[in-house]
Amino acid sequence: MGKFSRSWDLVKQSFAILRSDKQLMLFPVLSAIACFIVTTIMATGGAFLMMPARASALAAGEQFHPNQSPMFMLGMFALYVVNYFVIVFFNVALVGVANSRLMGGTWTFRDGLELAWARKGTILQWAFVAATVGVILRTLEERMGLLGRLIMRIIGVVWTLACYFVVPVLAFEDLTPIAAVKRSSKLFRDTWGEKVIGGFSLSLVSMMLMLPGIGLVIVAAYLGGVAGLLIGLVIMFVYFLLLSVFMSAVGGIFNAALYRYACFKQVPPAFSHDLIASAWAPKT
DSSP: OOHHHHHHHHHHHHHHHHHHOOOGGEEEEEEEEHHHHHHHHHHHHHHHHHHHHHHHHHHHHOOOOOGHHHHHHHHHHHHHHHHHHHHHHHHHHHHHHHHHTTTTTOOOOOHHHHHHTTTHHHHHHHHHHHHHHHHHHHHHHSSHHHHHHHHHHHHHHHHHTTTTHHHHHHHHTOOOOOOOOHHOOOHHHHHOOSSSEEEEOHHHHHHHHHHHHHHHHHHHHHHHHHHHHHHHHHHHHHHHHHHHHHHHHHHHHHHHHHHHHHHHHHOOSSSSHHHHTTTTOOOO
């Protein structure tokens, strides 16, 4: 079975859980809304705070470079931390409810939020760690040459795999951020090995599902000219938003299923054992 076929089957099996509890889609929706609100508020506040420095630079006849200001850098880091917190908060809630549904439980949307709220302190600590690592890797990658950027990207991939189960670990084991990374890395390594290749790709499925939206714009522009193009773009934008919500929910469900397999070697009834076991394969 090829990667796309395997990925498509995993999405379909995750969708079976999502179809039984459509409230799971509320978590990525609220996450996106909260991130937008937080970003807007912080960006607006940051712009006001930078106005005196900008005015001083203009008065002196100098060019204003906000990205070189310590205040700007601090503000961007704070924005990273807050957005990470929001995203992980709702992901913890999503994974909590998804795990319950996978095992035939009856957790509700409220139960997921209560779980995330109970972990808010740990989630904030993790957001700080994740933002710090992300900023460091990005800064080093931008300042290095081609070889350095390649090395940083490899390190980034290793970090991503090590953190693959951090969200469910934070949700169910309530460890500190560093302990959660170690636990996540150990679960992944003990289950699939240290050198692996992905046996699935949700991004690949997402790209394939984006094609109808792109095709709609092309057809609308061909049939309706400029007006058709504008209508098609609006519909495509809405479709992409819904697709993003759907794939985020599917990703959370699948992450919970893989976590259960890594921890207990249990495959939820909605999933195929072969698909779960081959989600990652040893690199040969």
